[in-house]
Amino acid sequence: MNNDSIKVGISNKEGQLGFVFTKGGHREGSGRKSIGVTKKVSLTLTEETWDKIESYCVENKQSRSEVIRNILEAFYS
Incomplete structure (x- = not known):
């Protein structure tokens, strides 16, 4: 990884500093959506x-x- 790949920036959570990747990495709203608890x-x-x-x-x-x-959802429907 070269020095141009990573930047330090402000996170979306409570003004914390965090690493900001130019490609990939965690993004707000990314990932598999929850279907419940x-x-x-x-x-x-x-x-x-x-x-x-x-x-x-x-x-x-x-x-x-x-x-x-x-099976459980069918039983309780």
Whole structure:
């Protein structure tokens, strides 16, 4: 990285100094948008049920979180 790549500037948060990159880096509003509140949960299921969930994930190209979220949302809809 050469000296022209980084500048020191004022951050968008409370006037703090921060590094300002000429390309890439954090930008206000960038990144994946939140779909809700994240809470970590430990879930105990039988091996058979986990296998069914994993198979469904692979077949439908969805993450485990997406599948379980869809099941819960369908139940509470």
